[in-house]
Amino acid sequence: MSQALLSVDNLSVDFSTYGQTHHVLKNVSLDVPARSQIALVGESGSGKTVTMKAIMGLLRQPPATIAGGRIFYDGRDLLTLPDKERLKLRGTAMSMVFQDPMSSLNPVFTIADQMTTILKYADRRLDRQRNGRDRLARVHEVLTQVRMRDPERVARSYPIMLSGGMRQRVLIAMALLSEPKLLIADEPGTALDVTTQAQILKLLKDLVEARGLALLMITHNLGVVRETSSYVYVMNKGQVVEHRPTAELFAAPREDYTKALIAAVPRLTGGTRFGTAEVAP
Ligand SMILES: Nc1ncnc2c1ncn2[C@@H]1O[C@H](COP(=O)(O)OP(=O)(O)OP(=O)(O)O)[C@@H](O)[C@H]1O
Ligand SMILES: [Mg+2]
Numbered sequence: 001m002s003q004a005l006l007s008v009d010n011l012s013v014d015f016s017t018y019g020q021t022h023h024v025l026k027n028v029s030l031d032v033p034a035r036s037q038i039a040l041v042g043e044s045g046s047g048k049t050v051t052m053k054a055i056m057g058l059l060r061q062p063p064a065t066i067a068g069g070r071i072f073y074d075g076r077d078l079l080t081l082p083d084k085e086r087l088k089l090r091g092t093a094m095s096m097v098f099q100d101p102m103s104s105l106n107p108v109f110t111i112a113d114q115m116t117t118i119l120k121y122a123d124r125r126l127d128r129q130r131n132g133r134d135r136l137a138r139v140h141e142v143l144t145q146v147r148m149r150d151p152e153r154v155a156r157s158y159p160i161m162l163s164g165g166m167r168q169r170v171l172i173a174m175a176l177l178s179e180p181k182l183l184i185a186d187e188p189g190t191a192l193d194v195t196t197q198a199q200i201l202k203l204l205k206d207l208v209e210a211r212g213l214a215l216l217m218i219t220h221n222l223g224v225v226r227e228t229s230s231y232v233y234v235m236n237k238g239q240v241v242e243h244r245p246t247a248e249l250f251a252a253p254r255e256d257y258t259k260a261l262i263a264a265v266p267r268l269t270g271g272t273r274f275g276t277a278e279v280a281p
Contacts, residue, residue: 004031004072005214006055006094006182011069013050016062024050026238027069032182032214037205039217039225039246041261042235048218051235052186056096057086073182088125091118095175097185097204104171105159111170112155115139115177122178142173147203165196172204176211183208186218201227222265226250234258 013025025047032038040048053059055071057078071078073094078086098104106114116135123130130138136155143151146169159167168189175183185204189197205228208215217228225232225246232249234242234257242255253259 003033005034005036005074006032006216007072008051008055009070009072011051011054011071012067013047013054013059014065014067016065023067024064024238025054028235028238028240029069030233030240030243032216034181034214035208035212036231037208037215037217037229039219039229039232040235041219041222041225041232043220043261046235047238048220048235049186050238052096052184052216052218055184056090056094091180092122092126092178093180094182094184095178095180097175097183097188098171099187099189100191102159102167102191105167107159109158110155111143111157111159111162112136112139115142115155115170115174118174119177126178138177139173142176143170145176145207146170146173148173164192165199168192168196168200169203172200172207176207180213182214182216184216184218187220188217190221198227204228222250222262234261 008028008030011025011028012023015022015024028047028051030038030040040051042048050059050064054066055078059066066079069079073089078089105111116132116139119130119135119138122128123135139155140151143154148154148166148169154162154166154170159170162170168191172188183204188204189200192200201224204215207213215228217224219225229246232244232246233240234249234255236257242249242253242258244254249258250262253262
C-alpha cells in the first residue's frame with residue numbers, strides 16, 4: 001500500500017439503469033500524497049465526478065455499485081470503514097469544494113447560519129465542545145482566510161447579496177471550516193467569468209500551500225490543470241489513460257487522447273493553444 005494521504009486502488013464502479021449495467025469506472029488508481037497538488041482531467045462523462053463521489057462516500061447505491069477496488073485515506077480503507085467512522089472523515093479530514101454556489105448555498109439562510117450549522121455537525125461528529133460564539137468567531141476567521149474584506153458583513157448576508165466570486169469563496173471557506181488535510185475541488189469557478197475564476201484558482205492554490213493541504217483538482221480544463229497541479233491523471237471513458245508530472249505531460253503527451261485534449265485548449269488569437277486541433281468538435 002502506498003504512503004499517499006489518499007490512495008484509490010483499482011476502483012471499479014458500475015451503474016445499473018433499466019436493467020443494463022454500465023461500467024462507469026474501470027480499475028481507476030490514483031495517489032494524492034500529503035501536501036501535493038494533483039489534477040484529474042478528462043472530457044465530460046469520463047468519470048471524474050463519479051470518482052470524487054466514491055472517495056467522499058456520496059455515491060448512491062443503487063444505482064451505483066462498487067464493483068471492485070479500495071480507497072485508502074491515511075492508511076484506512078474507506079470502503080470497509082463503518083458508516084459512523086466514515087462520516088467523521090467527510091468534511092473534516094477531507095472536504096469538497098462545490099462547483100455551483102447558487103445550488104450549493106441555501107437562499108433563505110445567511111452565510112453565518114449555514115456555516116455555523118456545518119460546524120455544529122462537524123463538532124458533534126468529532127465530539128468537540130464549542131459554543132455558538134466560538135463557532136461564529138471561527139466562521140469570521142475562515143472568511144478572512146478566503147480574503148473577504150468585511151467578513152462580519154459577509155456572514156450576515158444572504159447568498160443573493162453576494163457576487164458570484166464571493167459565493168464561490170464562501171464555498172471554499174465552508175470546505176476549510178473543519179481544518180481538513182485534503183480538499184477535493186470539482187470544477188471550481190466554472191460558473192464564473194474567466195478573470196474571477198483565475199482569482200479563485202489562485203486563492204485555492206495559495207490556501208493549500210500556506211496551510212499544507214493536499215488538493216485534488218477535478219476539471220475538464222487543461223489550463224486549470226497547468227495552473228493548479230504538479231501531477232496529473234488523465235481520464236477517458238472511466239479509465240486512467242495517462243499519469244505524469246504536469247510539466248512533462250504538456251511537454252510531451254503520450255496518449256492520442258491527451259494530445260487531443262491539449263490541442264483543444266482554445267487560443268484567443270484563433271485556432272488552438274498548441275496548433276490546429278485534430279479532434280472532432
Ligand atoms: N446516477 C447515474 N446513473 C447512471 N449513470 C450515471 C450516473 N451518474 C453518472 N453516470 C454516468 O457515469 C459516467 C461518468 O459521469 P461523471 O459525472 O463522472 O462524468 P464527469 O467526468 O464528471 O463529466 P463532467 O465533466 O461533465 O462533469 C457518465 O457516462 C454518466 O452518464
Ligand atoms: Mg463532473
